[in-house]
Amino acid sequence: MTEVADTFASRRQSWRNAWVLIAAQAILGSQMSMIFIVGGLAGAMLAPNRCLATLPVSMVMLGSAVSARLLSGFMARHGRQAGFTLACMIAAAGAMMAYAGLRAGSFALFTAGTTLCGVYMSAQGFYRFAATDTAPVGLHPRLISMVQAGGLVSALLGPGLVTLTADRTAIPFALTFAVIAGLNLLGPLLFAGLDIPHLQREQGRAAGGRSVGQMLRDPRIAVAMICAMVSYALMNLVMTSTPLAMVGCGFATADASQVVSAHVLAMFVPSFFTGHLIARLGAPRIVALGLTILALSGAVALTGVQIEQFFAALVLLGIGWNFGFIGATAMLTAAHSVEERGRIQGVNDAVVFGGVFLASLSSGGLMGCTGGSAQAGWSAVNMAMLPFLVLAGGALIWLTLRPRDTR
Numbered sequence: 446m447t448e449v450a451d452t453f454a455s456r457r458q459s460w461r462n463a464w465v466l467i468a469a470q471a472i473l474g475s476q477m478s479m480i481f482i483v484g485g486l487a488g489a490m491l492a493p494n495r496c497l498a499t500l501p502v503s504m505v506m507l508g509s510a511v512s513a514r515l516l517s518g519f520m521a522r523h524g525r526q527a528g529f530t531l532a533c534m535i536a537a538a539g540a541m542m543a544y545a546g547l548r549a550g551s552f553a554l555f556t557a558g559t560t561l562c563g564v565y566m567s568a569q570g571f572y573r574f575a576a577t578d579t580a581p582v583g584l585h586p587r588l589i590s591m592v593q594a595g596g597l598v599s600a601l602l603g604p605g606l607v608t609l610t611a612d613r614t615a616i617p618f619a620l621t622f623a624v625i626a627g628l629n630l631l632g633p634l635l636f637a638g639l640d641i642p643h644l645q646r647e648q649g650r651a652a653g654g655r656s657v658g659q660m661l662r663d664p665r666i667a668v669a670m671i672c673a674m675v676s677y678a679l680m681n682l683v684m685t686s687t688p689l690a691m692v693g694c695g696f697a698t699a700d701a702s703q704v705v706s707a708h709v710l711a712m713f714v715p716s717f718f719t720g721h722l723i724a725r726l727g728a729p730r731i732v733a734l735g736l737t738i739l740a741l742s743g744a745v746a747l748t749g750v751q752i753e754q755f756f757a758a759l760v761l762l763g764i765g766w767n768f769g770f771i772g773a774t775a776m777l778t779a780a781h782s783v784e785e786r787g788r789i790q791g792v793n794d795a796v797v798f799g800g801v802f803l804a805s806l807s808s809g810g811l812m813g814c815t816g817g818s819a820q821a822g823w824s825a826v827n828m829a830m831l832p833f834l835v836l837a838g839g840a841l842i843w844l845t846l847r848p849r850d851t852r
Contacts, residue, residue, distance in 0.1 A: 452581075458640055459580035463588050465638040466572045470595030471602070473533065473632055474569055476540075476562070476625045478603030478709050480505060482702055483611060483618045484559060485689050485809070490617065491552040499809030501543075501552075501559040502685050506802035508539075508563020509570070510795050516567050517791025524643045525575045526636045532568030533632030535561055540626035547619045558622070563798075565629060570794045573774055574786065578641045586728075586775045590720030593713055593771055600709030604702040611698060654784035657792055666789065668844040669776035672732050674797045675837035676769030678804035679739055679830050683746070683762050684708060685808040686826045687755065693812075693819025694750045704755045711763025719771045728775040733841055735769030740834050746827040750820050758827075769837075 484502035492498050512532075520528035539561025546555030576588040610620040660666050687708070688701040723731050742761035748754055781789050811829060812822035 455579060455581055456584065459576070459584060459588060462579060462639055462641055463576050463591055465635060466576050466592045467595035469529070469632070469635050470569065470572055470592055471598035472635070473565070473628055474596055474599035475603035475606065476536070476628050477566060477569070478599060478705060479607050479621055479625055480559065480562060481684055482604060482607045482688055482698075482705050483621050485685060486692065486698065487547060487555065487618045488552070488809075489689065491546070491550065491555055493552065496810055496814045497552075498689060499685050499805060499812070501556045503802055503805035503809065504556050504560040505563040505566060506681065506798050506805045508560040509567040510563075510798035510802050512564045512567045513570065513794035513798060514791035516564070516571070517794070520571070522643070525571070525578070525641045526639045528571070529568050529575075529636045529639075530633045532564045533629040533636075536563075536565030537626045537629035539564070540622045540629065544619055544622040544626065547616050547622065562625070567794060567798065570798070571790065573771075574778070574790050575639075575641060577778055578786075582779075585778050586723040586771075587720035589774055589778070590716040590718075590723075590771055593719075593767070594716035596709065596713035596716070600706055600713055603709065604706035607702050608699060654782050654788070657788050660781060660785060660789050661792070663780060664844055664847065665780035666777060666793075668840045669773045669780060670793050670796050671840045672736070672837045673770055673773035673777070673793065674800035675833045676732075676735055676739065676766050676773060677797050678800040679833055680712075680762055680766035680770075681801045682804035682808050682829065683742070683826060684759070685805050686812050686823065687759060689812050690750070690819050690823040690826075691752075691755060693822070696752060696755075700752060704752070704759050707756055708759035708763045711760040712767055713763075715764055715767045716771065719767060720775075722768075723772060723775050728772045728779070729841060729845055731768050731772035732776065733838070735765045735767065735772060736834055736838050736841070738765035739769065739830065741765070743827040743830040743834075747824060750823060 481502060484505070485499045488501045489495060489498040492500065516528055516532060519531065539558045541558070542561060543555050543558030546552070546558055572592050573589045576592045577585045580588055606624055607621055610624055611618055614620045684705065687704060688698070691701040691704065692698065719731065738761055742758050742765055745754060745761060746758035777793060807829065808826060811825040
């Protein structure tokens with residue numbers, strides 16, 4: 446396995462890249478919370494059937510899942526900077542398409558636009574891997590968690606921009622998507638500061654490694670992917686439903702924005718110490734803690750629909766996602782070599798965001814087509830978490846109990 450030497454130069458390069466990625470996570474990443482807050486509400490306004498209300502948000506996930514492997518291959522050939530820049534340009538075009546769909550009252554055009562916005566989400570998913578590209582192994586957990594911590598700013602910026610833009614035009618949410626397009630146009634300026642070698646040149650010097658099929662048969666990789674997918678999918682399932690549930694229960698859009706803002710803060714504030722916890726306790730234990738907190742979030746949500754319960758459930762949901770997803774990412778990076786990363790990272794994110802797409806798609810059906818009320822739909826969403834938590838928890842226990850010489 447080829448590793449980056451732990452030198453002053455490699456650490457300096459790694460931190461330089463990390464700060465660029467932190468800034469991108471903070472500024473460009475705010476568009477994700479903006480889409481999650483208004484996507485379902487705009488969908489409910491345009492959709493011919495209320496069961497399709499969250500389809501535009503679901504298609505963000507599908508766009509991300511479909512583009513993950515393509516974007517990973519593009520970055521292997523042309524570099525991280527080119528890949529991230531391309532994703533921003535596609536997402537900018539998608540945001541303007543969604544804007545046009547809102548103005549035209551076209552659900553199909555709006556949904557096509559949000560699908561293209563998913564390409565940015567795919568790129569953002571690679572930030573955590575890009576942070577480790579030039580770093581010594583011992584620095585990986587810390588860099589992954591610090592890049593994720595950039596979401597702390599996006600947690601404040603995104604909902605704030607929604608509050609400022611959602612109702613400022615005659616067509617609700619149109620200005621929001623115009624702002625999202627503008628955010629993406631900042632991408633090339635930020636990514637000009639990256640200094641990461643092309644994966645293709647690296648692989649040319651050090652060819653080899655396992656095939657994708659061989660890596661997927663590695664229990665460490667398989668379990669890491671399952672835990673990452675479940676953590677992200679369940680977080681998205683509940684978060685996508687929250688604005689619809691809150692508005693359906695009589696709260697204002699501004700109240701939903703505040704709850705989502707608290708949730709996104711909870712997603713990223715723990716990142717300041719998650720890397721240290723992983724280094725001290727090990728990634729599997731942190732993942733197990735994350736899954737436990739996700740279960741607690743669902744239990745709190747089932748106790749009622751007062752605003753305090755929404756806040757508590759969504760804060761726990763964010764913390765559980767942080768531990769589960771970052772811990773699973775650390776497990777994955779520790780289970781493959783530098784030569785293998787261009788292959789497995791794209792597959793991993795395709796699997797993760799494929800699961801997130803199905804969860805988001807299910808969110809609309811559970812909210813709109815079960816029980817006939819927002820409260821019944823909200824209960825159905827949170828009950829749906831259970832089997833997936835059992836799947837991820839069981840996989841993690843199985844990996845932990847395997848004989849040490851087979852791990």
